[in-house]
Amino acid sequence: MKEGPDIASIAALIGDPARANMLTALMSGKALTASELANEAGITLQTTSSHLAKLDDGGLIRQRKQGRHKYFSLTSDDVAHVLESLMGLAAGAGHLRTRTGPKDTAMRKARVCYNHLAGDMGIQLFDGLIARQHLVTDGKEPVLTETGQQFVVDFGIDLDALKAKKSPLCKECLDWSERRSHLAGSLGRAFMHRFEDLGWSTRDSASRVVRFSPAGEQDFNRLFGPVHHA
Amino acid sequence: MKEGPDIASIAALIGDPARANMLTALMSGKALTASELANEAGITLQTTSSHLAKLDDGGLIRQRKQGRHKYFSLTSDDVAHVLESLMGLAAGAGHLRTRTGPKDTAMRKARVCYNHLAGDMGIQLFDGLIARQHLVTDGKEPVLTETGQQFVVDFGIDLDALKAKKSPLCKECLDWSERRSHLAGSLGRAFMHRFEDLGWSTRDSASRVVRFSPAGEQDFNRLFGPVHHA
């Protein structure tokens, strides 16, 4: 009724089932066309157009014209973060829409959260970095240690390029399936990208599922898995 | 098409302006009554009641009856975190709301609530016991853990005598200045009594104010103050 940040209008945007489905689809990190989003939400193209205009107006999505197509994507990691948090709440409250299926277990194991790795393996990555003291979390956002910076560079990530950008290097993102933190931010994105470059993992084209090859998973566990003390 | 939790229903809950105002008001961490929330949202009590039922149904708030009042608060830090993120997206500053309770600073700090400690220090006692895992609250009334029982005995309280009585050992009591929980029940009374026996505190004869000696407050903070992680 009065002052303060208008969380109601933004939440209302997410609160419509059709729009929520579109946003969830965009959590894959891929840019999608209006038609694809219409299909995701199960509504006609006209209605979709109206929804997309509202989402754009609310600053939740960004659009790029390319030929006669129009590609839509989430505006920022912040938007993805809010959506992921909402999923956490919904999952905690027992508001799951679908019961556990084959795809669900794959989703829980490894999936993309906008542009970084989430699910069980996302948490392993995060915990593994911390266990090896490559990353420290003192209250606020995580920070790379000296050895951590060295490790990242050795792993084949151009750290200087990431630092040059203005977007935050490390961010925590709450996992809705595990209810624990995993690594987001530009470093999280870089890790995801590197895994694919190394051939460790591939993205499922139709969903958010990330599939690791047996060899890739083995390498992953060696570098990020639980630490065994002597 | 439909994967993951149902974020739409939860977002829709937050998406109504009246409910958003209530939730924002509850972000203070304090429990508020239905009437106060009605006032915050600028709607009648009937409508508020309906909204509160929906928020409760969605698992966003939790309610507690005390006397003829009903106090509402956010269910968890997770809820607060989502709201905070939404505010970030809405790109605005937070706003503080109604300030209620005793104006006397001494009363705010420490006072007697029937027979146990209330006010800021009462909350510190309660939070401190939980932070040290001496007390757990899983939905219902708090319960002493193994280490908690040992701690209580070591502190000089005759736990067996308390257990022998029929009155409940631990109860949560809502603080009317801080609007948060503190420890009541026979254990709460025992703590209060022990503080006085140890010479840590004395009761003001004319009011409900409890005065701690400097040394007593120091000891109190050592045992019940905030926990510092290594």
Add this chain to the structure above:
DNA sequence: CAAATGCTTCGGTTATCATCGAACTATGAA
């Protein structure tokens, strides 16, 4: 007991908004 206070339930009104059919614009292909 009765009066007062705090909150809930019920019924009816109103306003909003998601939805689709149809018509329109824009880009690309034949």
Add this chain to the structure above:
DNA sequence: TTCATAGTTCGATGATAACCGAAGCATTTG
């Protein structure tokens, strides 16, 4: 040019839900 595909705009409809008045509980106070 003509056709096809991608997306937008407009108008009408229908369902949902926010809202309040009035009456009903429940608890405390006098």
